[in-house]
Amino acid sequence: MNVRFEHVTLTYNNGVEVLHDMDFELPDGELIALLGPSGGGKSTTLNLVSGLLRATTGKIFFGNDEVTEKDALQRGVGMVFQNYALYPHMTVLENIVFPMKMAKVAKDVRNERARALAKLVRVDDQLNKKPGALSGGQQQRVAIARALAKNPSVLLLDEPLSNLDARLRVEMREEIRRIQQETGVTTIFVTHDQSEAMHVADKIMVLNDGVIQQFDSPQSLYQNPQNQFVARFIGEPVINEVPATALREHLVLPATAVTVGIRPEAIKKPVMDTPVLPVTAERIQAFGRDRQATLRLGDYRLITTEIIEAVDQVSLDRAGVYAFNAAGERLPIDWDGKRA
Numbered sequence: 001m002n003v004r005f006e007h008v009t010l011t012y013n014n015g016v017e018v019l020h021d022m023d024f025e026l027p028d029g030e031l032i033a034l035l036g037p038s039g040g041g042k043s044t045t046l047n048l049v050s051g052l053l054r055a056t057t058g059k060i061f062f063g064n065d066e067v068t069e070k071d072a073l074q075r076g077v078g079m080v081f082q083n084y085a086l087y088p089h090m091t092v093l094e095n096i097v098f099p100m101k102m103a104k105v106a107k108d109v110r111n112e113r114a115r116a117l118a119k120l121v122r123v124d125d126q127l128n129k130k131p132g133a134l135s136g137g138q139q140q141r142v143a144i145a146r147a148l149a150k151n152p153s154v155l156l157l158d159e160p161l162s163n164l165d166a167r168l169r170v171e172m173r174e175e176i177r178r179i180q181q182e183t184g185v186t187t188i189f190v191t192h193d194q195s196e197a198m199h200v201a202d203k204i205m206v207l208n209d210g211v212i213q214q215f216d217s218p219q220s221l222y223q224n225p226q227n228q229f230v231a232r233f234i235g236e237p238v239i240n241e242v243p244a245t246a247l248r249e250h251l252v253l254p255a256t257a258v259t260v261g262i263r264p265e266a267i268k269k270p271v272m273d274t275p276v277l278p279v280t281a282e283r284i285q286a287f288g289r290d291r292q293a294t295l296r297l298g299d300y301r302l303i304t305t306e307i308i309e310a311v312d313q314v315s316l317d318r319a320g321v322y323a324f325n326a327a328g329e330r331l332p333i334d335w336d337g338k339r340a
């Protein structure tokens with residue numbers, strides 16, 4: 001189901017507007033991540049999709065249906081939260097069956113469907129266990145199967161992996177990807193972890209202070225950030241940021257540029273016909289496939305992942321260099337312009 005917000009705002013009871021003019025469309029059948037720092041508005045946005053919160057102004061559509069005034073049940077969404085909230089006294093099978101029982105689905109139909117879902121999420125060998133006897137990852141699988149039981153219009157996952165340890169998180173994010181692709185259900189996944197969003201999602205909506213910063217594919221967010229917030233939030237190691245004044249001697253920058261962001265992999269050994277910066281090597285680290293050097297450009301530190309020997313000059317690869325004004329907006333750089 002495709003989900004559309006038209007100029008939606010949300011003001012909580014305390015009178016503070018926390019979501020501002022949200023206007024977007026989530027394509028049918030895709031996995032969308034809502035990504036941003038704490039307080040950015042991810043959960044509020046998810047709750048507006050689910051119908052647990054009502055929009056203060058604006059309209060929400062599921063396909064061609066306006067659902068603005070409909071509640072969660074009428075919208076037919078499936079939800080999974082970080083604390084799985086399985087029924088502890090029921091078996092795995094009973095947990096998955098439960099929503100269908102409530103919806104009065106015939107017994108043989110619901111049992112068959114529950115078994116198929118258990119198989120899909122790979123807990124079909126755990127059907128008679130109680131949730132307490134399962135690992136965190138297995139409980140999360142059951143919660144997903146239960147949320148899929150009623151063929152939801154949209155599947156909503158609110159920080160589903162945050163209670164799992166690092167290894168299990170990686171395993172489960174791949175599983176969520178697989179399950180989403182096998183079912184084709186439009187899925188919204190909330191996370192504050194950029195690497196999780198980058199690995200799992202078809203498209204990512206970056207939210208900060210209740211405003212959509214950019215809604216794009218992982219690749220585009222990384223390669224073509226529209227503002228300083230996105231450039232900073234996406235990428236590991238984090239983008240280098242240098243005052244424009246430190247680079248004006250070497251690069252033709254717009255007059256209003258205040259900061260230049262440089263991706264760690266955009267700092268390379270000197271090559272012909274590219275801007276060259278004088279640097280000193282401060283620290284070089286290489287362990288296995290992880291390599292990183294800290295360079296100094298005057299008073300500023302630059303992290304690069306491309307150089308692991310002492311150098312006194314580097315080149316900048318234009319693909320990973322962005323100029324921003326005082327408001328953090330991206331400005332074009334004139335790469336072919338001549339320095340004065």
Ligand SMILES: Nc1ncnc2c1ncn2[C@@H]1O[C@H](COP(=O)(O)OP(=O)(O)OP(=O)(O)O)[C@@H](O)[C@H]1O
Nearest residue numbers: 012014018036037038039040041042043044045192
């Ligand atoms: N019930 C509420 N009443 C008043 N303000 C709220 C309420 N819930 C959230 N907020 C405020 O709304 C803003 C967005 O919060 P929201 O929980 O949507 O962000 P989030 O991105 O999900 O953050 P987190 O990762 O911490 O959950 C925050 O400023 C928060 O303080």
